[in-house]
Amino acid sequence: MNQMVNTVHLTKDYKKNRGIFDMNLQIKQGEVVGIVGKNGAGKTTTMRTLMGFIHPTDGYSEIRGLNSWSQASKTKRMIGYVPGEIAFPDTKSGETFLNNQLKLLRASKDTYVNDLIQRFKIDLTADIKRMSKGMKQKTALVCAFMTKAPLLLLDEPTTGLDPVMRDAFIDLVLKVKANGTTVFLSSHMFNELERTCDRILFLKDGKVIDVVDQNKFETIHSFQKVKIQTSTSEGFQKILTSFSETSHVNSENHEITVLISNTKVATLLVLLQDIEIDDISFDTQTLDNYFEKELQVK
Amino acid sequence: MTEPALKVEHLTKDFGHGRGIFDVNFEIKPGEVFGFLGPNGAGKTTTIRHIMGFTKPGQGSASVLGMDCTTQYSEIMKHVGYLPGEIALPEGVSGWEFIRSMQKMRGVKDDRYLNSLLEMFDLDPQGNTKRMSLGTKRKLAVVTAFLADPEILILDEPTSGLDPAMQDKFIQFMVSEKRRNKTILLSSHIFPEVEATCDRIAIIKDGKIVSQVDANKLQHKEQKTFELFFANRKDLESASLGIGGRMGDHSLTVQVDSQDLSTFFNFQLRDRNVIRLVEHKFNLEKYFLDFYRTDKVFKTL
Amino acid sequence: MSFPLLKQTFKSNFAVWGLVTLVMNIILAQLIMMKQTRTMMAPMYYGMLVSTMVALFVVICGNKLLAGQVDQGSMAYILTAPIRRTTVAFTQMIYMVLSLVGTYGLMAIVSVSANNIADAGFKAQTLVNLNIGAFMVAFAFAGIMFAASGIFNLSKYSLGTGGLLIILFILLAIVGSFATYGVDALKDVQHLTIVSLFDYQNILIEGSKWISKLAVLGGIGVVTFGIGTTVFAKKDLPL
Numbered sequence: 078m079n080q081m082v083n084t085v086h087l088t089k090d091y092k093k094n095r096g097i098f099d100m101n102l103q104i105k106q107g108e109v110v111g112i113v114g115k116n117g118a119g120k121t122t123t124m125r126t127l128m129g130f131i132h133p134t135d136g137y138s139e140i141r142g143l144n145s146w147s148q149a150s151k152t153k154r155m156i157g158y159v160p161g162e163i164a165f166p167d168t169k170s171g172e173t174f175l176n177n178q179l180k181l182l183r184a185s186k187d188t189y190v191n192d193l194i195q196r197f198k199i200d201l202t203a204d205i206k207r208m209s210k211g212m213k214q215k216t217a218l219v220c221a222f223m224t225k226a227p228l229l230l231l232d233e234p235t236t237g238l239d240p241v242m243r244d245a246f247i248d249l250v251l252k253v254k255a256n257g258t259t260v261f262l263s264s265h266m267f268n269e270l271e272r273t274c275d276r277i278l279f280l281k282d283g284k285v286i287d288v289v290d291q292n293k294f295e296t297i298h299s300f301q302k303v304k305i306q307t308s309t310s311e312g313f314q315k316i317l318t319s320f321s322e323t324s325h326v327n328s329e330n331h332e333i334t335v336l337i338s339n340t341k342v343a344t345l346l347v348l349l350q351d352i353e354i355d356d357i358s359f360d361t362q363t364l365d366n367y368f369e370k371e372l373q374v375k
Numbered sequence: 376m377t378e379p380a381l382k383v384e385h386l387t388k389d390f391g392h393g394r395g396i397f398d399v400n401f402e403i404k405p406g407e408v409f410g411f412l413g414p415n416g417a418g419k420t421t422t423i424r425h426i427m428g429f430t431k432p433g434q435g436s437a438s439v440l441g442m443d444c445t446t447q448y449s450e451i452m453k454h455v456g457y458l459p460g461e462i463a464l465p466e467g468v469s470g471w472e473f474i475r476s477m478q479k480m481r482g483v484k485d486d487r488y489l490n491s492l493l494e495m496f497d498l499d500p501q502g503n504t505k506r507m508s509l510g511t512k513r514k515l516a517v518v519t520a521f522l523a524d525p526e527i528l529i530l531d532e533p534t535s536g537l538d539p540a541m542q543d544k545f546i547q548f549m550v551s552e553k554r555r556n557k558t559i560l561l562s563s564h565i566f567p568e569v570e571a572t573c574d575r576i577a578i579i580k581d582g583k584i585v586s587q588v589d590a591n592k593l594q595h596k597e598q599k600t601f602e603l604f605f606a607n608r609k610d611l612e613s614a615s616l617g618i619g620g621r622m623g624d625h626s627l628t629v630q631v632d633s634q635d636l637s638t639f640f641n642f643q644l645r646d647r648n649v650i651r652l653v654e655h656k657f658n659l660e661k662y663f664l665d666f667y668r669t670d671k672v673f674k675t676l
Numbered sequence: 677m678s679f680p681l682l683k684q685t686f687k688s689n690f691a692v693w694g695l696v697t698l699v700m701n702i703i704l705a706q707l708i709m710m711k712q713t714r715t716m717m718a719p720m721y722y723g724m725l726v727s728t729m730v731a732l733f734v735v736i737c738g739n740k741l742l743a744g745q746v747d748q749g750s751m752a753y754i755l756t757a758p759i760r761r762t763t764v765a766f767t768q769m770i771y772m773v774l775s776l777v778g779t780y781g782l783m784a785i786v787s788v789s790a791n792n793i794a795d796a797g798f799k800a801q802t803l804v805n806l807n808i809g810a811f812m813v814a815f816a817f818a819g820i821m822f823a824a825s826g827i828f829n830l831s832k833y834s835l836g837t838g839g840l841l842i843i844l845f846i847l848l849a850i851v852g853s854f855a856t857y858g859v860d861a862l863k864d865v866q867h868l869t870i871v872s873l874f875d876y877q878n879i880l881i882e883g884s885k886w887i888s889k890l891a892v893l894g895g896i897g898v899v900t901f902g903i904g905t906t907v908f909a910k911k912d913l914p915l
Contacts, residue, residue, distance in 0.1 A: 114538075115538040115539075115540060116508065116509060116510030116537065116538045116541065117508050117510055161509070162509065172674075172676065175676060176676060179676075186676045190675075190676055191675040191676060194673055194674075194675055194676065195672065195673055195675075198414075198415075198416070198669065198671065198673055199673055200392070200394060200416060200673060200674075201673065201674050201675075201676065202391075202392045202394070202674060203390075203394060203416070204390075204914070206747075206829065206830070206914045207390075207421075207914050208416075209415065209416065209419070209420040209460065209531075209532075210460045210461050210532060210535060210536075211415030211416070211532075211535075211564070212415050212416045214415075215415060233536065236535050236536045237415070237460070237532060237535045237536070237564070238415065238564065239413075239414045239415050239564045239667050240564065240566075240660050240663075240664055240667055241414065241664065241667035241668055242414070242415060242667075265537070265538040265539055266539060301653075308637070339651050340651075342649075342650070342651050342652050343648075343649060343650050343651070346640070346644055346649050346652065349640040349641070349644075350640065350641055350644065350645050351641070352640075352641075353637045353641070354636050354637050354640060355636070355637075356633070356636065357636055357640070358599070358654060358656075359601075359652060359653065359654035360654070360656075361653065365539065424913075424915065427755070427756070427915075428755075429752075429755065429912065429913040429914075429915045430912040430913065431910075431912055448755075448760075449758045449759055449760040449761075449763075450758065451758075452755075452756055452757060452758040452759070453758040455756070456756075457752070457756045459749075459752055459915075461749065462749075463748050463749025463750045463752065464750060464753075465684075465688070465745070465748075465750040465753065466688075466748070466750075467688055468684075468687070468688065472687075476680050476681075476683065476684045477753065477757065479679075479680035479683075480678065480680045480681060480754070480757035480758075480759065481757050481758065482758070519753065520756070
């Protein structure tokens with residue numbers, strides 16, 4: 078048994094459909110699991126419940142078999158945490174803050190901490206009050222990773238990070254994963270999690286409505302969204318009758334978007350040989366495209 | 376020559392330890408959307424704080440509509456809407472109280488624009504700010520920042536932390552404001568919103584502007600790049616001979632002018648036995664990625 | 677001055693102000709109405725209690741007027757309206773002074789009324805003068821707190837300087853007050869605190885020395901309010 082996280086019928090009901098409902102989640106040691114959902118879908122509530130900050134209305138959650146509410150003092154020792162809303166204590170600089178945290182953790186300054194500082198390019202001398210959101214986020218990440226905890230709970234860890242920092246973060250997650258660390262992280266978007274996660278839970282209105290694993294990643298990516306604008310309505314009709322999976326059909330502009338698997342692209346190309354087109358664009362389907370409806374439409 | 380809406384000249388503020396901004400220069404024309412990009416901690420927020428008059432320059436100056444940001448900030452605020460990246464709403468007030476008092480402070484008399492914003496962002500500003508969810512707080516900050524319908528918008532990472540639906544809504548808002556001829560300064564890490572809105576882009580790195588580019592020229596809208604895959608080497612080679620392009624181990628990459636798309640698909644690809652086709656779109660993020668890298672070594676604990 | 681801001685400040689500080697003012701008035705009325713405590717009223721209430729209680733309001737609210745809102749970040753919203761920083765500081769100052777005028781005005785009315793109802797035998801003018809004196813202490817405290825609030829960007833520094841100084845003055849006043857009860861050696865301590873510039877004993881005997889001493893308190897208040905406003909208008913804000 079190397080179960081790291083276990084939630085059983087975990088529910089926190091804030092009424093009016095807010096909160097999380099009947100969440101059953103098992104994360105094994107060394108797994109990286111993501112959770113995606115809109116603002117208010119329940120991502121932060123899940124994280125806070127696992128941290129033992131929130132008492133569940135029903136059900137329970139465990140970290141390595143210890144109840145995360147009643148044995149919070151023990152479970153927290155196993156967790157490195159980045160909160161969704163970061164507020165630092167009133168310390169002067171990042172240096173003082175990290176030193177204080179190290180003391181609290183009874184950890185020592187070693188090469189790992191300094192490696193993290195270089196990785197995230199933390200300017201320790203900077204005044205915490207003057208820091209922009211991205212800089213605070215990076216400092217919070219160092220704080221969580223330097224615990225060397227076996228479990229990392231990261232609530233929207235990439236918010237405010239620049240592209241290079243996002244890559245640095247992904248590299249680091251893959252590195253700690255290789256060392257057997259378990260990571261549970263949340264985001265608004267799939268594309269930020271795909272490269273790191275073994276599976277991604279899709280959360281909507283507090284319920285897990287889909288779980289995407291590596292197989293499903295590949296299936297989704299093997300589709301292309303092709304947006305075609307034809308010159309004539311005959312061409313438009315030809316495409317419309319040949320492909321069943323369409324979205325955004327606009328007969329006035331002769332505009333049509335079809336979803337086709339990569340293996341069917343050849344068929345489309347043959348069809349296109351006899352159709353006059355004004356514009357065409359190909360997009361590989363992403364997880365965010367795939368869940369577009371659930372992510373956007375209320 | 377029209378007077379620039381916003382002008383930053385030789386702006387310098389040295390915080391020591393190499394931190395700060397150094398000799399920053401740029402101009403934003405009226406009606407222009409200006410993207411302000413750069414790594415975390417490069418000085419975007421510091422520059423914006425100068426424009427808002429929160430900080431005084433060490434050297435140089437910033438001005439809005441010809442007015443100096445250090446001395447005439449209160450006059451400038453009549454024309455500016457500012458959305459900070461982090462929200463710190465006052466405590467203990469309801470959303471409506473906050474909106475009303477901001478309305479009075481800005482001397483806004485009628486609710487028409489306010490109502491259109493409330494509708495656009497689907498915001499019900501009822502209840503205490505303390506009990507609002509993060510998303511609602513962001514919406515409230517957006518609505519109060521723009522309720523006076525200002526002609527210049529200064530946006531400091533306005534959508535980070537928003538979910539895609541809200542990000543889309545905000546992009547729509549920026550695009551519609553752009554159409555209404557507003558001047559926008561947008562600091563952001565989120566490239567889709569930069570691509571959707573910006574006319575010009577400046578990159579700041581280690582406190583210095585390292586590049587300024589015309590966004591419309593960058594995006595090569597008049598050209599498309601396709602990568603074609605073939606079942607066998609023979610098909611690949613003959614396609615390469617027939618169409619041209621750059622031949623790789625398994626694929627052929629070709630560039631096609633937008634007006635030649637029909638010719639390309641009707642004739643050039645005819646009987647070529649293409650099994651798969653991928654379009655490579657211009658990616659602003661990739662283009663700018665190098666500017667984000669740094670070899671700087673940071674102080675350790 | 678900005679009326680919308682004044683209104684907003686009034687609203688957000690009303691609870692603390694109301695509570696402190698209410699408690700101060702109840703205690704004052706009690707002391708005057710009850711026979712046994714009447715003689716104790718001046719030394720106990722105006723000698724110690726009044727400044728201690730008002731300090732609570734002055735420190736909490738004074739910090740919140742400027743430093744607290746800069747620290748929390750919500751000052752950005754005020755400053756994105758077309759208002760000069762001087763106007764912001766001036767408005768907050770007006771609020772502070774007006775609320776103290778309100779507190780002590782009310783106390784003057786309550787004390788005179790209680791005196792009449794209970795037939796306690798104080799001259800109405802004496803009671804009014806006592807409240808004017810107590811107000812001047814509060815005014816000086818408010819100025820000190822306001823200066824700290826204008827100078828610092830973090831609540832902890834503003835409270836740690838202005839708040840601490842005020843508490844120190846009060847403690848010294850309490851220690852010094854034992855001189856009145858026969859511990860003569862402590863008389864010098866009274867010179868260390870501005871609270872003793874409120875010479876309530878001189879007011880009670882209807883002397884005239886108290887007026888010039890109050891002028892010093894007024895001067896401290898004016899200067900410190902000025903410092904707070906000036907620094908706030910000129911400094912860099914971490915917003």
